[in-house]
Amino acid sequence: MSTVAHSVPLSAGLPAATIRTKVSVPLRFPDGYGASADVMTFHGLADGGEHLLLALGGWEQALLDGGNAPLVRLHSECMTGDVFGSERCDCGPQLREAVESIASTGGFLLYLRQEGRGIGLYSKLDAYALQDQGLDTYDANLALGHGEDERDYTAAAQMLNTLGATSVRLLSNNPDKANQLVELGIGIQEQVPTGVHLSDANSRYLAAKRDRTGHTLELGRAAVERPLQPAAGPVAGRLDMPARAAALVPGLRARAEGTERLRRLPESTVQELQEAGVFRILAPAAVGGYGLGAQTYAEVVRVLARGCASTAWTAGHLAEHAWMLARWPRAVQEEVFGDGQVPLAAATSAPVGLARKVSGGYSISGHWTFASGVMHSQWALLAVQLDGARLQALVPVADLDLLDAWHTDGLRGTGSNDLRADELFVPDYRVADWALLSSPENPGSLIHQDPLIHAPMATLLNLVAPAAALGSAEYAVELFREQLLVPRQKNGVETRQADSSLAQARYARASGALAAAQLQWRAALATLPPEGQEGPALTAEQHASFRLSLALSAEASQEAVRLVVGGSGGSAHRLSHPLQRIQRDIGVLLNHPTLGFDTVLEQSGRGLLGLGFSTQSF
Known part of the structure; x- marks a missing residue:
């Protein structure tokens, strides 16, 4: 149990809600467990939704007991899990567990009509289809044009406020529920974690909740490690990336002159490209990408250029470089893709730097030019040579000298500046033979089955x-x-x-x-x-x-x-x-x-x- 208490005012100026109906309903679950609930409906809820509050156990006494606040669960409707017993999520078992836990101590289960984290039943099923293609539960929502989590708990706070439950013990693993209630004036005396209902079918789903939104979930080792395994196939049929790019064109045109003056992409442009999924186009699905092909990629660059050539150039190379990183051995992929994000990396090969073998790695030196995308990148892929053999070194941009050298008459907004290093240490695992990386038999081809990962590097370059x-x-x-x-x-x-x-x-x-x-x-x-x-x-x-x-x-x-x-x-x-x-x-x-x-x-x-x-x- 979490025993961290939130100190909050008891009133957040919420619009008043009133009880509309109250009816006693006997509950019976498939495993035979039963309980009695006072089910309440409300007038005046902020979103107009038909949300329910189930008062369970000695809830009236819990409201009067100043030392032991009522136990409360905010449960978002999940038809597939709650009704049909779907194992793709843990919603059904959580509902069953919550009713028994609350009935034993006294409190409330708020059944909120926010299917699919607020995106609706049909969209949730569409998101399931994308998850079958390798996206996690959050990226699937984003790919459909929704937010990661669109739920708002104002109505929940209104219902609790109406019953005088201004301080509660919250039954949840989700920090966003606690944070929103606190902001809405509901005190969290204690946050009580739910059980972990792990199965083969929902392990990736639970791992995404833990890794992406900080859910307090203790999972086994298989779920702790982010899987790098072949996805079921590309999501080309689900994602119209050229259309997404076209939607950005008016804004790119409006910012083109400013982009040129800035001599790099504005952060607003980078954010729009991120939200549209442009940087994910080529990366394999198993590492958070869309696993699309060269034709889609080329069309997206072409469409973006109708708005701003500098943006098209930079975005195209950043997407391409993520694909290049997916060709590296597993250790590098786990490092750069490990947080669930597709990394941004610059790459440059002119002129080739020098590498010297040292204990545990290489010492590299050089002055590299035309590092497209470097102004927005965390990593740099640098060409170096050792005894006549060309290698590629992967280096954090923060370890390099960034030189303001991009003063040109065209493509000024790309910010393709220079990079410099002098005897910089790079560990062994972040240096690889260029001939191997660029070949169809690259290390990433042993990890991913996405067709494009087997293509020669020159296909996209x-x-x-x-x-x-x-x-x-x-x-x-x-x-x-x-x-x-x-x-x-x-x-x-x-x-x-x-x-x-x-x-x-x-x-x-x-x-x-x-x-x-x-x-x-x-x-x-x-x-x-x-x-x-x-x-x-x-x-x-x-x-x-x-x-x-x-x-x-x-x-x-x-x-x-x-x-x-x-x-x-x-x-x-x-x-x-x-x-x-x-x-x-x-x-x-x-x-x-x-x-x-x-x-x-x-x-x-x-x-x-x-x-x-x-x-x-x-």
Whole structure:
């Protein structure tokens, strides 16, 4: 039993509620236990819900006994557990236990009509389906657009206040119930834990309650360890991530100018991306991700770029880096994913640092550039070499020097600053061979069955830049169309730029360039295995076609932007106009190594001709 008492005022200014009916009801449970309850209903409850209060045992005497407050249980309705005996939760056994405990001492069971932690029965069953795909009970709610826990206990406090139960002994493992009652003016004389009703079916559910919301639950070792086991499959059918990304676009556009001035993403943007689940797209379900595929990931980056290219770039890389961390051995995954959150990590390989073997690990030194996402990351993945072999070191960002070096003409909002270390110790388990991590047989592939975890690392590394270029071009053509159709007054005559044959021709050319970019984009994605399926490795010819289509898509995207800006007049070059930012952003995107056009043309030509690639990095 917890014996911590909360000192609170006896009145929290709650709206008054009155007893509507009181009726005696005999109770009988499937195991034969029976009790008698005075069931009360109320007028004036704040949420208008049909909540019940069951007064049990010597409840009247408990109200009069100043030294022993009534025992109270706030029990949220659970049809599946309370009525049908579902073992996916512990609600049914808790209800049965609470009635007997309260009847023996005197007090109240408040049966609150807050199914599924307040999201409703249908949504709870939808959340069960997501839990079958690997999400925990809280992330399933978030994935459906709900809060982790939407319950409010104002009505419960009103009912207790009406009966004069302003100080209670609370039968609960949930700290939020105690905290809310205290804030509502109900004193907690003692918090009494319920029993632990653990089964194979609810062990993950109980572990999530303990780990995510601090429930006081003592579970066995099997439930203490966060499982890293294959999930049942991707949740692609349940999560429309491109639609979620599209919902963020208006806000991203409104903040784009400020993002550029800030030279990193605003915290409000990062929070929105977190809440939308963008960083979870690629991480396996068993570590809190959604386990989705390359096509969904690429489309989300493309959609985000319609709002802000810097946001698309940063979010795309942070999601990608979580996928990279899931390829590491179990010890690293337990460390970085252990709190139930998908970690944010920067990754950089230019230039490669140096590693020196020391006792228990490595000493690394280097100055790394272009660390995209570092302004929001807890970890950094750094390329180092030892005796000519390339390794990757995983280092807390707090252990590195962060250098303010990102002063560029485009993608300014990415904050892709530099990192530096001088003889920094990194333990053995956080250094791995790059060739192993980047291969289909990476250590994470032995832990997870998500198809994408078996894909070569290069599959995703080449997608962000062309996706962001295409989304930016789509936004630019949209802006141009709006500009052409706006009526303007000139010498008292209303005109539109769209009525000019030259403007019509330019818009047609820009639209054609954009259509070409979209066609090449779809051709590139069609080369990859279908979403949620593990296909064979791409042949050299397929890989050449994949890279060539991405590069041609990006080149056509840049051409569409050039045509748009060229027909938008001098006002498009004001720093407040989004077109000038799009033009600068797409210029930087096409200078990224994955879109280095001369190299892509040369190597793609070799691959298509069956000559083999002349560089391993292609």
